[in-house]
Amino acid sequence: MQLTHERRYRIATHAVGANGLVRPSALLGFLEDAAGEHAATWRLAYHDLVPRGLMWVLTRYHLRLLRAPGYAEEIRVLTWPSARHGRFATRDFEVTDAAGELIALATTGWMVLDVRTRRPRSLGDVVPREFVLDRRALADPFEPLPELALPERAVELPVMVRDLDLNWHVNH
Numbered sequence: 001m002q003l004t005h006e007r008r009y010r011i012a013t014h015a016v017g018a019n020g021l022v023r024p025s026a027l028l029g030f031l032e033d034a035a036g037e038h039a040a041t042w043r044l045a046y047h048d049l050v051p052r053g054l055m056w057v058l059t060r061y062h063l064r065l066l067r068a069p070g071y072a073e074e075i076r077v078l079t080w081p082s083a084r085h086g087r088f089a090t091r092d093f094e095v096t097d098a099a100g101e102l103i104a105l106a107t108t109g110w111m112v113l114d115v116r117t118r119r120p121r122s123l124g125d126v127v128p129r130e131f132v133l134d135r136r137a138l139a140d141p142f143e144p145l146p147e148l149a150l151p152e153r154a155v156e157l158p159v160m161v162r163d164l165d166l167n168w169h170v171n172h
Contacts, residue, residue, distance in 0.1 A: 001042055002012065002038075002041065003080050003081070003131070003133040004037075004038075004078060004079070004131075004133065005034060005037060005038030005041070005045075005078070005079050005080070005081040006034075006076060006077065006079075007030075007033070007076075007079075008036060008074060008076050008077075009030050009074070009075050009077065010025075010072060010073070010110070011069050011070060011071055011072060011074075011075065011077075012071075013071060014019065014026075014071065015027075015029075016066055016071045018109055020070050020071045021068040021069070021070050021071075021114050022031040022068050022069050022070070024063070024065070024151075024172075025172040026069075026075075027063070027065070027095070027104065028061060028172050029097075029172065030062065030075070030077055031079065031093050031095075031108070032079060032171075033081055033148050034077040034079045034093070035091055035093075036110070038079055038081075040054070042127070042128070042131060042143075044056075044126070044127060044131075046166055046167075047111070049112070049126070050115065053114060053115045054110070054112055054113065054115060054121060054126060055108055055113050055114060055115055055167050056112060056113075056171070057110065057111050057112075057113050057167065058098045058108060058109070058110055058171075059088065059109045059110060059111055059142075060108060060109035060111075060142045061106065061107075061108050062106060062107050062108075062138050062140045063104060063105075063106045064104065064105045064106070064121075064138060065103070065104050065166045066102060066103050066104060066105070067103045067104075068103075069099075071098060071101060073097065073098065074097070074098045074118065074149040075095055075096065075097060075098075075103065076095070076096045076097075077093060077094075077095050078093065078094045078095075079091060079093045080092060080133040080135065081127075081131050081132050081133065082107065082130060082132065082133060082134070082135060082136050082137070083132060083134070083136070084123055085118045085141075085142075086108065086110075087111055087121075087122065087123060088107065088109050088111055088122055088123075088142070089107065089109070089110045089111075089112075089127060090107055090109055090136075090138055090142075091107070091108050091136070092105075092106065092107045092108075092137035093107070093108075093109060093137055105137040105138050106137060106138065107136060107137055107138040107139075107140050112125075112126045114128070147158050147163070156157050157163060
């Protein structure tokens, strides 16, 4: 099995904003889609884990956007599982344009949860040790986020069914 996975996307009208450039949430969706395709080749995707009572949960993103691609532009997403830290797995991404120019870098943090208990499971119980390529697109150790003393402002966002993913989690 391959430790890297490549997927090409053409930026559609529904993925861009009024400026004609890809929306960050759409770009993150492309990354998540490529990650899911790669996990499927190892039988570690959503439809492989749910019958086992397990699910992947995306816990952190770090995206460095060097240039936002525009409508009808083709991009290439390269992804690989990059490290393991206790109960967390990281997966990294490089996004290039049709000319091969780097336009985005990303790293993500993931956990495997027990569907019934919603508690983390050991990666060793689910993911083969060889499912790691020791290479990072962005070196982010995903340290715990600092606690805010007092927020400067608060905004309430209602969660709609359209905002939920397959795990019934709000995504992006």
